[in-house]
Amino acid sequence: METWTLSLLLVSLHGAAAVIHSMKNFETASSGLPNFPEYVSVGMFDELQVDHYDSNTRRVEPKQDWMIRFTEEDPEYWKSQTEIYFSSQQVHKANIEVAKQRFNQTGGVHIFQRMVGCDWDDETNKVVRGFYQYGFDGEDFISFDMKTETWIAPKQQAVITKHKWDHDKAWIAQINHSLTQLCPEWLKKSVKYGSSSLMRTELPLVSLLQKSPSSPVCCHATGFYPDRASLFWRKDGEELHEDVDHGEILHNHDGTFQMSVDLNLSSVPAEDWRRYECVFQLSGVEKDSVTRLDEAVIRTNAEKPIDTTTTTTIIIIIAAVAVLVLAVVGFMAYRKRKGEKLKDFQV
Known part of the structure; x- marks a missing residue:
């Protein structure tokens, strides 16, 4: 069949x-x-x-x-x-x-x-x-x-x-x-x-990500179309081939694509970061998308200190929510007590 x-x-x-x-x-x-x-x-x-x-x-x-x-x-x-x-x-x-x-x-x-x-x-x-x-x-x-x-x-x-x-x-x-x-x-x-x-072209959202201060900086581009694209780091205008790790182009659920490239900065002094930039190129689009390496725009998982006032406020909010949940559960329990309802290759 x-x-x-x-x-x-x-x-x-x-x-x-x-x-x-x-x-x-x-x-x-x-x-x-x-x-x-x-x-x-x-x-x-x-x-x-x-x-x-x-x-x-x-x-x-x-x-x-x-x-x-x-x-x-x-x-x-x-x-x-x-x-x-x-x-x-x-x-x-x-x-x-x-x-x-x-x-x-x-x-x-x-x-x-x-x-x-x-x-x-x-x-x-x-x-x-x-x-x-x-x-x-x-x-x-x-x-x-x-x-x-x-x-x-x-x-x-x-x-x-x-x-x-x-x-x-x-x-x-x-x-x-x-x-x-x-x-x-x-x-x-x-x-x-x-x-x-x-024939359409869609440019991506480009972000700089870092898990911790000692981790490589990831340049992540998502939402672009078509998949004929490139993403790379360069220093002083020259493309880098060392200390970089290129990821594969992956699918997004909406039919667009995403990709990333990591840069190891462990041996780069902080004052030299401004010499680096992430470049995204898309087929059919003449102008490159350039994101300069800037510590201020890097999104990271590193924990930030929380002051005492913020901590106290969070505790009060959690306690209030807990009381509300207990009240709702108690009311529901009360209502329940009241009785409210191919070709087959087989040879």
């Missing part, structure tokens, strides 16, 4: 220089996790989430406003995609059990995943890479090789699946069509609906 969701074949429009666009759909089935949905599917393009489905809500939800416009021509689109995901949920649930048998496992926590997608070059109109791969408990299980049109089995337990799928020529043709034809077609169509949103 082919469960590839075409709504996920979306384009990245970060600028004229960026011609490689990426789509990926991640499906995760789990067992032994009582507080986690047994199936979750997330659609991503260039690290931006575009839709979501899970076994608790049992419906596909768009995560970008332009995704709604993208599918206005087909009123039944989201309903049909929900049915596809529900079917995929059943298949992956069965696949977990098959994988557990292959690895001679019974209980415990297990994760089965599938990732489908492509990287596409809009200048050559060709697919650079196609993705169709499965994983079990955090390790590769089996993947499709577009060049040889065969399946690669890195685990002995997947060999039986490889033999079965290599002989399914109809399904191989379907996968090839999805990765080489449908992907670029839907990438082009999405330009019409998503360009205004995807």
Whole structure:
């Protein structure tokens, strides 16, 4: 059963220089996790989430406003995609059990995943890479090789699946069509609906943070878009490469990004701090965002002394709140006394 969701074949429009666009759909089935949905599917393009489905809500939800416009021509689109995901949920649930048998496992926590997608070059109109791969408990299980049109089995337990799928020529043709034809077609169509949103640039809030006076100073930038950005320290106008620690670009819940870079100042005299500055650069924005190192603007976790008057006031407030809570609890107790109321690889 082919469960590839075409709504996920979306384009990245970060600028004229960026011609490689990426789509990926991640499906995760789990067992032994009582507080986690047994199936979750997330659609991503260039690290931006575009839709979501899970076994608790049992419906596909768009995560970008332009995704709604993208599918206005087909009123039944989201309903049909929900049915596809529900079917995929059943298949992956069965696949977990098959994988557990292959690895001679019974209980415990297990994760089965599938990732489908492509990287596409809009200048050559060709697919650079196609993705169709499965994983079990955090390790590769089996993947499709577009060049040889065969399946690669890195685990002995997947060999039986490889033999079965290599002989399914109809399904191989379907996968090839999805990765080489449908992907670029839907990438082009999405330009019409998503360009205004995807071409935007959002500058971050930049802060200087420090856990303690002896800790490195962290320059933290959050809320920027797109993710093609850089953050670094420089001294006297020259970028620093020593005594710095670069963090990864991370996602924010609203679709923007965050990143940080630490600077070790343990051997730098206080009078030299003014020579340092943190620089943020965003693709498509000519002007850099520069934050000069200044002890006065550093946010820190170091405790500040509290005078006696402040301490006394806090104690009085806490005592008053405690009395109020006891009164409410007593009243509630009184009222209570008064009686007030996928393709399945199984062979």
